Amino acid sequence: MITVHSWATPNGHKVHIMLEECGLPYEVVPVDIAAGEQFQPAFLRISPNNKIPAIVDPDGPDGRPVTLFESGAILLYLAGKTGQLLPEGDRARYAVLQWLMFQMGGVGPMLGQNHHFRLYAPEKIAYAIGRYTDEARRLYGVMDRQLADNAHIAGPEYSIADIAIFPWLRNWQNQGIDWADYPNLKAWFDRIAARPAVQRGVAVLADRRKPITDDKARENLFGATQYRRR
Known part of the structure; x- marks a missing residue:
């Protein structure tokens, strides 16, 4: 059984959804990032970048355990x-991989900065809020245009590209987004949200995550603790 060290964040939900879609048995070890559990030595041995998620699969490719962050x-x-969820043919496979990279290099980092400056920064910096809100809208526009002629992000078939992107759009209201501006993306979002495996995936640990209101949580997530050498 795969062990998932995770929390109820977009990156965590990607893996929860994938496991549900694939029907793989798994157990979840909560890593409360607001409480600083991502800095514990046991977790750092699995995820040296002190970020969730990370997995341990006792049945790796060569029959031995494998860890991945x-x-x-x-x-x-x-x-x-x-x-599953990654085509075998080269052309379709690379189409999926480019959109997966689009999420990893663009959607995740940029929407993460958008969240930080709109919601969590100790001071409201108009330039930063404007910059990252504009970038969020640009990225939504890229996806909306792609979905004008495709049922899914990377083409006709549901794939890991859809799984990677969907959780990041669930907080659209906090990103300064008006769905009316992105009708193709909204239709896709609703289709993905209706999938039973997606609903199960986003429910994982959802009851454990609490709003960030105290100074200790802010320090663990955004303060100097993040940058301490370990």
């Missing part, structure tokens, strides 16, 4: 392990 790498690993 970085959600995109985990999606690729699970797709390879199960033969």
Whole structure:
């Protein structure tokens, strides 16, 4: 059984959804990032970047246990392990991979900065809020145009690209987004949200995550603790 060290964040939900879609048995070890559990030595041995999610699969490719961090790498690993949600043909496979990279290099980092400056920064910096809100809208526009002629992000078939992107759009209201501006993306979002495996995946640990209101949580997430050498 795969062990998932995770929390109820977009990156965590990617892996929860993938496991549900693939039907793989798994157990979840909560890593409360607001409480600083991502800095514990036991977790750092699995995820040296002190970020969730990370997995331990006792039945790795060579029959030995394997550990993996970085959600995109985990999606690729699970797709390879199960033969699901990543096409076999080169053309379709690379189409999926480019949109997975689009999420990893653009959607995740930029929407993360958008969240930080709109919701969590100790001071409201108009330039930062404007910059990252504009970038969020640009990225939504890219996806909306792609979905004008495609049922899914990377083409006709549901894939790990859809799984990677969907959780990041669930907080659209906090990103300064008006769905009316992105009708194709909204239709896709609703279709993905209706999938039973997606609903199960986003429910994982959802009852454990609390609003960030205290100074200790803010320090663990955004303060100097993040940058301490370990």
